Amino acid sequence: MTKSIGRREFLGYGAIGGAVLARRPPAPAEVPLEEATIDGLQEQMESGRLTARRLTAAYLARIDALDRKGPALRAVIETNPDALSMAEALDAERTARGARGPLHGIPVLLKDNLDTADRMTTTAGSLALSGSIPPRDSFVAQKLRQAGAVLLGKANLSEWANIRSSHSSSGWSGRGGQCRNPYVLDRNPCGSSSGSGVAVSANLCALAIGTETDGSIVCPSSINGIVGMKPTVGLVSRAGIIPIAHSQDTAGPMARTVRDAAILLGAIAGADPRDPATAEAGRAATDYTRLLDPDGLRGARIGVVRKSFGFHADVDRVMEDALAEMKRRGAVLLDPADIPHAGEYDETELAVLLYELKADLNAYLATLGPEAPVRTLADVIAFNEAHRAEEMPYFGQDLFLKAQEKGPLTDLAYVEALAHSRRLAALEGIDAVMSQQKLDALVAPTGGPAWLTDLVTGDHFSGGLSTPPAVAGYPHVTLPAGHVFGLPVGISFAGRAGSEPTLIRLAYAFEQATRARRPPRFLPAADLKAGPS
Secondary structure (H helix, E strand, C coil): CCEEECCEEECCCCCCCCCECCCCCCCCCCCCCCCCCHHHHHHHHHHCCCCHHHHHHHHHHHHHHHHHCCCCCCCEEEECCCHHHHHHHHHHHHHHHCCCCCCCCCEEEEECCECCCCCCCCCCCCHHHCCCCCCCCCHHHHHHHHHCCEEEEEECCCHHHHCCCCCCCCCEECCCEECCCCCECCECCCCCCHHHHHHHHCCCCCEEEEEECCCCCHHHHHHCCCEEEECCCCCCCCCCECCCCCCCCEEEEEECCHHHHHHHHHHHCCCECCEHHHCCHHHCCCCHHHHCCCCCCCCCEEEECHHHCCCCHHHHHHHHHHHHHHHHCCCEEECCCCCCCCCCCHHHHHHHHHHHHHHHHHHHHHCCCCCCCCCCHHHHHHHHHHCHHHHCCCCCCHHHHHHHCCCCCCCHHHHHHHHHHHHHHHHHHHHHHHHHCCCCEEEEECCCCCCECCCCCCCCCCCCCCHHHHHHCCCEEEEEEEEECCEEEEEEEECCCCCHHHHHHHHHHHHHHHCCCCCCCCECCCCCCCCEC
């Protein structure tokens, strides 16, 4: 989750611990991993020049070389001991019956708050859940298996999706330690889907799954120079995902290209009886690649959220270049198109999240059965107190304590806070400005460049568009727009509920026009000779 309260955002964090990495063979040098796409990998597997097993082995070897050694990114909390056997079975199936679809044999990392009923654990980065293996797959993991993806491992995250402390450091978890930005290693990766963003950017996997409550997909995607898609709440099932708050939580794709993200979104979307919010998801598009049009900006009416600018002069210059390119590609810019009431529901949003955290986390922990190491939020709080040296060496659990004090979801304070937040963010916010100006989408900087990781005082956020679409439950897509001192800066497209097809079309056209992504270089410190680009 990434949540903005005034100038503050919540992202998931954790403690300094070692990732669990299985022993594996060295990667074949000829396997091309740098900036590999789904289409490129499938073409090689179809031609017989590559197998899923060789590809999986190559990614596992790259994780060993870059995540635990070399720059020591700490993006992967655990690799799947069954990944190679999964890949071998998928190779045999391809030979016998052909590929299931575009994800057949493609290695995918899952954020460590998505359940997998296998030999991997699901812990939200917390030592309190060490050894916890849920009784069944999350809906997302199930859909990935059905699509033929190789579940490569679990990605590090801001512990508990960054709802534990208001002074946390994004990308830190008790199990995984501090995740590092692959562009500049002393910079923060944002969160809470920190490891997912870093792993995709550093080419440790083909694709990854992140989750967001407020900013936890789009912030790490922007800061790590990749594409992130936060879907409309209810398009992707939350069943089997360690929760923060059901009114805002969603899983979504993280990838290096819009096309790859669109393929992954199509694979994980759908109706699920375990999540009533997805009842209408079966009516949504499943093949989002049909929407990919390099001329997709032409004629689009795009509103510029000017009040989300102005926090960093170099970011503004990158954004002005991006807006100029959109106009050259035929977009009609409505400027300004500010979202009414933005910032007026920060306090009520936090209240909603704390109420729902207590209710939803208790409900999730109850599904783990009698052998679960913790059964309630109160148990987690007690565990953290008993293991302060490992779990709270840098920051505490003030948000957990505040959530534990909340009453049931029938409390009038909760009911009124939820209604207030939804009304201002959706009906009188995004819906209002889009209706008034007849907009197809809203555009703004996703956020600023990565800040220095600071375990003493926590994160240092600047700007961003995450909160209005997060609170409304609406979709939000970010992709690379440029760089400031060598650090990526993302641009956001947001819209009404169910507008993923429009946002994907616009994002793809912008991506094809600008080609702004650059692979990371693992620099020890920022390149202060480089300005905006």
